[in-house]
Amino acid sequence: MNTRLGRGQRTTPVLFVAPFFILFIATLVAPIGYSLWMSLFREQATSGLGFGGTETVFVGADNYLRALGDASFHRGFLHIALYCLIYIPVMVGGALALALLVDSAMARAKKFFQLAYFLPHAVPGLIAAIIWGFLYTPGLSPVIDLLRTVGVEWDFLGPDGVVLSMANAAAWQWIGYNMVIFYAALQAVPKETLEAATVDGAGQLRTALAVKLPMIRSSVVLTMLFTAVGAIQLFNEPEVLRSRSSAISQDWSPVMYIYQAAFTEHDYGLAAAASLLLALLGAALSFVITKLGTRWKEV
Amino acid sequence: MAATAPPRPPAPGRSPGGAGTAGPSRRARTSGPARSSKAAVNTLLAVVAVYTLMPLSWLLVNATKNNGDLFASPGFEPAEFNLLTNLTGLFTYQDGMFGRWLANSLLYSVVGALASTFVSLLAGYAFHTYDWWGKEKLYGLVLLGILVPHTVISLPMYLMASEVGLVNSYWSVLIPGLVNPFGVYLARVFSESYVPGETLEAARIDGASELRTFRSVALPMLSPAFVTVFLFSFTGSWNNFFLPLVMLNDSTLYPVGLGLFNWNATLPQEPQLYSFVITGSLVSVVPLAVAFVALQRYWRSGLTSGAVK
Numbered sequence: 001m002n003t004r005l006g007r008g009q010r011t012t013p014v015l016f017v018a019p020f021f022i023l024f025i026a027t028l029v030a031p032i033g034y035s036l037w038m039s040l041f042r043e044q045a046t047s048g049l050g051f052g053g054t055e056t057v058f059v060g061a062d063n064y065l066r067a068l069g070d071a072s073f074h075r076g077f078l079h080i081a082l083y084c085l086i087y088i089p090v091m092v093g094g095a096l097a098l099a100l101l102v103d104s105a106m107a108r109a110k111k112f113f114q115l116a117y118f119l120p121h122a123v124p125g126l127i128a129a130i131i132w133g134f135l136y137t138p139g140l141s142p143v144i145d146l147l148r149t150v151g152v153e154w155d156f157l158g159p160d161g162v163v164l165s166m167a168n169a170a171a172w173q174w175i176g177y178n179m180v181i182f183y184a185a186l187q188a189v190p191k192e193t194l195e196a197a198t199v200d201g202a203g204q205l206r207t208a209l210a211v212k213l214p215m216i217r218s219s220v221v222l223t224m225l226f227t228a229v230g231a232i233q234l235f236n237e238p239e240v241l242r243s244r245s246s247a248i249s250q251d252w253s254p255v256m257y258i259y260q261a262a263f264t265e266h267d268y269g270l271a272a273a274a275s276l277l278l279a280l281l282g283a284a285l286s287f288v289i290t291k292l293g294t295r296w297k298e299v
Numbered sequence: 300m301a302a303t304a305p306p307r308p309p310a311p312g313r314s315p316g317g318a319g320t321a322g323p324s325r326r327a328r329t330s331g332p333a334r335s336s337k338a339a340v341n342t343l344l345a346v347v348a349v350y351t352l353m354p355l356s357w358l359l360v361n362a363t364k365n366n367g368d369l370f371a372s373p374g375f376e377p378a379e380f381n382l383l384t385n386l387t388g389l390f391t392y393q394d395g396m397f398g399r400w401l402a403n404s405l406l407y408s409v410v411g412a413l414a415s416t417f418v419s420l421l422a423g424y425a426f427h428t429y430d431w432w433g434k435e436k437l438y439g440l441v442l443l444g445i446l447v448p449h450t451v452i453s454l455p456m457y458l459m460a461s462e463v464g465l466v467n468s469y470w471s472v473l474i475p476g477l478v479n480p481f482g483v484y485l486a487r488v489f490s491e492s493y494v495p496g497e498t499l500e501a502a503r504i505d506g507a508s509e510l511r512t513f514r515s516v517a518l519p520m521l522s523p524a525f526v527t528v529f530l531f532s533f534t535g536s537w538n539n540f541f542l543p544l545v546m547l548n549d550s551t552l553y554p555v556g557l558g559l560f561n562w563n564a565t566l567p568q569e570p571q572l573y574s575f576v577i578t579g580s581l582v583s584v585v586p587l588a589v590a591f592v593a594l595q596r597y598w599r600s601g602l603t604s605g606a607v608k
Contacts, residue, residue, distance in 0.1 A: 012509040016425035017437075019418045020483060027475045028444055031455035038455065101344060106337040115592065116348040119355065122587040124538040126556040127580045130563050131354045134361075134577065142357065142374025176351060184599065204336075225446070233450045236540055243564045255450045255541075262454050263545070275451040282448050 032279075039063050039272040063273035073274060076254040077281075079163065083253075084231045087167040092224055095175050099182035100208045114183065117176030125173055129240035132169035137244060157245035166237035174230075178223050185216040221293030228285045232278065235259070254278045355584070362581040366574050385578040397579055399551060400558040404537060404583070406469070407554055411476040412532035419479050419528050423486020424517055428499065438487075444480035453545045460546065471546040472554070476536045482528040489524030490517075526597045530590070537587055555583045 042059045067073050098117060102110050120128065135141045136156035147154055156165045189212055197207045213220075235255040242248040250264075251257040254274065262271035360377055361369060362385060368378035389397050426438055456475060460466045465474075494517050502512040518525075543557045550558065559579050562572050591598065 013425045013429035013431050015510075016429075016513070017422045020422035020478070021437075023418065023474070023478045024441070024444060024480070027456060027478050028447060028452060031452040031459065032447070034455040034459060035451070038458070098344070098347060101340055104340065106340040107344060108341055113344050113348060115595070117351050118598075119588060119591065120351050121534075122591045123355070123584050124540070124556050124587070126538070126540045126560055127583060128354075130559060130576065130580055131358055133563070135354060135357065139370050140374070145374065172351065172354065180599065229446055229448060233448050235450060240560065240563065243567060258450070258454065259545075262457075268454070268458065271454055275454060279448055279451045282446070282451075286446055 035272045035276055038268055039276055040269070042269040043266070059269065063269040064277065066270055067274040067277060072249075072251045073254065073257050076251060076257045080232055080234050080253055082163050083167055083234055084228065086164060087170060087231055088224070088227055090167065091171050091175060091178065091227055092220065094171065095178035095223070096182055096213070096220065098175070098179045099186060100212060102179070102183055103186040103212070104204050104208060106204065114176075114180060117179050119176065120173050121177045123173060125170070125236045126240065128173045129169050129237045132165065132172070132237075133241055133244055136165055136241070157241065157247065159247040162238075162241065162245055162247045165241065166234065169237050170231075170234075174227070178227070181219055181223060182216060185219040186212055189215045217293070217297055221289065221296070224293070225286055225289050228289060229282050232282055232285065355588075358577065358581050358584070362574075362578045364574065366571060369573055369577070381574075382578070385574050386582075389575045389578050389582070392575060396550070397555070397558065397575070397582075400553050400555040401583070403469075403552060404554040404556070407472050407476065407539075407543075408533050408536045411473050411536045412529050415477045415479045415482060415532040416525055416529045418477055419482030419532075420486045420518070420521060420525060421513070422483045423488075423524075424490050424494070424513060424521070426483070426487045427490035427494070428496075428517075441480045441483050444478075445484065450541050453542055456542075457545045466546060467548045467552065469552065472536075472539075472543050472552075475542060476532070476539065479528070479532050479535065482532060485528050485531070486521070486524055489521060489527070493520050493524065523597065526594065530594055530597055533590075534587065555579070559583065 040058060040060060040063070041056045042063065043054045044057050098113075101107055102113050107113065123131070135143050138144055141156075144154070144156070155161050193211060193215070194207060197211045202210065233255050234253045238248050238252045238256060242250070242252070251260050255278070258271050258274045258278070261267045261274060357374060360375055363380050363382040364372065364378050365381045365384065368381075372378040422441075426434065457466060460471045465471045498516060498520075499512055502516045503509075507516070537554075538556075539554075540556050540560070543554050544560075547553060547557065550561070553561075559576055562576050562579070566572055566576065
């Protein structure tokens with residue numbers, strides 16, 4: 001319902017949305033604007049020896065060029081590209097498969113399974129990374145012991161293993177959350193449609209893939225979007241595992257690079273430019289996923 | 300749709316009103332290969348449940364071990380029961396620092412989520428109830444806000460906070476937590492389905508002011524929305540790590556996650572902290588796990604409204 005208010009009441013909606021928008025501007029819009037501004041300047045020592053104070057000099061696109069030319073920033077993007085390549089399909093595909101399986105007529109104890117899968121989401125991401133960090137540590141981990149008894153030697157914290165280990169910790173925390181979203185969307189699929197498919201002779205698997213999946217497209221696209229935007233901001237898992245693994249450098253991921261530029265080197269201009277570049281990647285990914293999603297919906 | 304269909308006798312294979320699980324034809328097919336695929340599906344689901352529950356049960360078992368047994372005994376085998384000793388040690392170490400962190404986390408999460416829920420409900424309700432110029436554009440901006448990478452705005456927020464002297468204070472973590480665009484979205488969706496326009500109209504005719512109408516008519520109807528948005532905000536701030544990491548220097552202001560992170564990072568040098576980090580992780584997980592199990596109805600409905608739209 002929408003109300004057109006009388007003259008004296010026009011201010012009401014403004015009063016109602018004002019608290020939110022004041023905060024929205026202060027903590028979201030202003031910081032983005034400030035970042036843009038900051039990324040054009042560089043703090044320089046006034047004297048060549050580093051005595052005295054610093055002065056802020058306009059440098060134009062220099063900070064962006066420095067970030068783009070920095071090999072360790074590139075490595076960060078390579079790392080998250082690899083991470084996304086493993087994490088996103090496992091996460092979205094896994095959650096989807098679980099939701100379709102629990103939704104199928106064959107599954108028992110649906111409520112229990114949902115709760116069991118969702119429970120890891122109650123664990124804060126940081127704590128999840130700490131727990132998995134223990135489960136990756138030789139001597140402490142029953143997982144490593146178990147793998148050893150079946151003859152597999154796997155170094156979770158070695159150079160080949162870390163990306164997989166991070167993806168696992170993150171997927172563990174989010175797979176149930178996304179599964180519940182998909183499951184909820186599946187509940188909204190009309191019963192008549194499913195019955196019609198059964199009458200037409202479609203089996204369980206065919207019904208799931210050809211009837212149910214296309215009907216929850218928007219949830220899949222939306223989840224893909226949130227998963228991708230979250231994944232490129234990878235920070236908690238590598239930051240926690242860093243104390244246990246020599247394969248993770250201080251600037252392993254782009255957000256770690258930004259954090260280091262800002263708080264270790266106090267190079268705010270570089271940090272701001274790098275974070276805007278990362279935000280740009282996020283926007284581009286969102287755009288591509290939304291476009292692909294729209295095309296899928298038109299099929 | 301169903302109302303317009305002429306009544307006719309149920310066709311074979313279609314159980315009227317049945318959930319599609321007990322139709323006669325389905326039951327007839329549930330034999331031989333179908334039964335084995337049923338077993339396969341449930342086994343697979345159970346294996347995944349073991350995966351999702353394993354780390355938590357490991358945590359539960361190992362919070363009862365002392366530092367020696369942690370490394371000496373096999374992961375899932377209980378050793379000497381030291382949970383109480385661990386808890387006492389944890390809460391007395393560094394003059395009860397851990398308890399302080401826990402209290403800070405509760406403050407950030409409970410106070411922050413309460414305020415944030417009110418702000419979101421007010422805005423969501425206004426988006427549903429009123430019409431104004433440029434409303435949908437503004438709403439589009441809110442939705443865009445959901446997607447802004449938070450790690451990207453934390454650095455400028457730190458610099459802004461340090462300019463106004465709020466860095467390293469409770470406010471620096473509380474204020475950014477008040478903004479929850481997803482909460483506004485949820486509040487609007489809930490408002491559309493829970494607050495009928497006629498009721499508001501009736502309140503207005505009775506002479507209630509808009510604010511009063513919101514407070515005494517709409518707000519009670521929105522209580523499921525309140526719990527859902529609160530739960531999401533609470534989880535959000537309980538989970539937030541990057542912002543406190545950036546904003547806080549003083550360890551007495553830390554939320555529990557940041558404190559445990561620092562202990563965890565010093566483990567290679569101070570292995571005696573192992574049992575504290577493990578027991579502390581368990582303690583910090585329990586409140587949220589209990590809340591999730593107790594409030595299942597609400598997060599389910601919240602996720603549903605997020606999914607269907």
